[in-house]
Amino acid sequence: xxxxxxxxxxxxxxxxxxxxxxxxxxxxxxxxxxxxxxxxxxxxxxxxxxxxxxxxxxxxxxxxxxxxxxxxxxxxxxxxxxxxxxxxxxxxxxxxxxxxxxxxxxxxxxxxxxxxxxxxxxxxxx
Amino acid sequence: xxxxxxxxxxxxxxxxxxxxxxxxxxxxxxxxxxxxxxxxxxxxxxxxxxxxxxxxxxxxxxxxxxxxxxxxxxxxxxxxxxxxxxxxxxxxxxxxxxxxxxxxxxxxxxxxxxxxxxxxxxxxxxxxxxxxxxxxxxxxxxxxxxxxxxxxxxxxxxxxxxxxxxxxxxxxxxxxxxxxx
Numbered sequence: 001x002x003x004x005x006x007x008x009x010x011x012x013x014x015x016x017x018x019x020x021x022x023x024x025x026x027x028x029x030x031x032x033x034x035x036x037x038x039x040x041x042x043x044x045x046x047x048x049x050x051x052x053x054x055x056x057x058x059x060x061x062x063x064x065x066x067x068x069x070x071x072x073x074x075x076x077x078x079x080x081x082x083x084x085x086x087x088x089x090x091x092x093x094x095x096x097x098x099x100x101x102x103x104x105x106x107x108x109x110x111x112x113x114x115x116x117x118x119x120x121x122x123x124x125x126x
Numbered sequence: 127x128x129x130x131x132x133x134x135x136x137x138x139x140x141x142x143x144x145x146x147x148x149x150x151x152x153x154x155x156x157x158x159x160x161x162x163x164x165x166x167x168x169x170x171x172x173x174x175x176x177x178x179x180x181x182x183x184x185x186x187x188x189x190x191x192x193x194x195x196x197x198x199x200x201x202x203x204x205x206x207x208x209x210x211x212x213x214x215x216x217x218x219x220x221x222x223x224x225x226x227x228x229x230x231x232x233x234x235x236x237x238x239x240x241x242x243x244x245x246x247x248x249x250x251x252x253x254x255x256x257x258x259x260x261x262x263x264x265x266x267x268x269x270x271x272x273x274x275x276x277x278x279x280x281x282x283x284x285x286x287x288x289x290x291x292x293x294x295x296x297x298x299x300x301x302x303x304x305x306x307x
Contacts, residue, residue: 004293008265010307011296014246015266017239019136026149030135033157034128041127041164 127168130175131160134267138183141262144251145187155190159183180263180277187255242305249299253292256280260288261296 022030100107109115135156142152159182167178250258256278263274264285275282300307 004290005265007293007297007307008261008289011246011250011261012265014239014243015137015140015250015262018243018247019140021240021243022136022139026139026153027136029153030139030156033153033160034131034135036157037131037160037164038128040161041168 127164127175130172130179131164134176134179135160137266138179140247141183141266142187144247144258144262145255146190147251151190155183155186159186162186176267176269177273177277180267180269180274181279184259184277245300245303245305246296249296249303252299253295257288257292257295260285261292264289 100110138156138159139152142155143149146152146155159179162182163175163179167175170178250262253261259278260274263269263277264271269277271282271285274285278285297307
């Protein structure tokens with residue numbers, strides 16, 4: 001096992017010498033390749049940070065937007081119910097008014113105290 | 127990222143060169159690997175970069191092998207239908223020139239050391255791909271067995287086996303060529 005490791009590291013020593021002896025052209029091409037990769041790395045990094053920013057802002061504002069939508073919905077609901085009740089009351093009043101106006105008995109009869117007394121006596125007799 | 131790429135670029139180039147045996151292709155492979163690492167894994171912790179880069183590098187080399195396989199298949203098919211213009215052409219001549227162009231020049235330094243280096247590089251090239259990958263990651267890139275296994279997409283046992291076989295083959299081949307480590 002030790003022999004394997006020893007051989008491995010001796011071969012590595014020679015291989016390292018080989019990398020030191022690379023010609024200038026190849027070293028230059030490798031430098032260029034590295035620069036290209038780093039340029040791409042910076043672009044990718046910028047995009048990542050932008051995406052992160054978008055993510056953070058969405059995270060920050062999303063709960064508030066949800067709460068706002070819920071509140072607006074609630075207010076619209078309350079206003080809707082109140083308006084519907086008003087319409088119903090108005091309808092009831094319209095029915096009563098139209099019943100009174102369409103009745104054979106004139107409206108002034110209801111203002112007559114004698115008539116009111118006669119009505120209460122009549123209802124108690126029944 | 128810059129320091130990491132600067133520290134591995136030469137070894138990565140040599141690794142690719144051992145595998146594909148063509149300087150231009152090896153440079154392309156290193157560039158592609160660096161771009162992929164920077165684009166996709168730039169936000170990873172520095173400790174994970176060596177393993178990730180090795181994985182990308184080996185995958186890019188394998189992609190090259192696949193493309194070459196498809197290309198050679200088409201070349202074989204097409205050449206079977208077209209008559210050769212140069213009957214006397216010897217493909218071995220071109221092969222010898224290509225191999226010669228990767229022998230290290232020796233303008234300076236110790237001649238013997240350079241010769242040993244050339245022999246070692248030749249023998250590393252001759253190793254089966256998986257053995258070479260495991261050996262270089264373990265002993266040249268200084269990755270541990272677990273990291274090497276992750277980068278190679280195999281078990282730790284396989285890494286040990288590949289390394290052991292690679293070392294044995296190298297030692298035997300170098301001894302046969304008169305190189306004592």
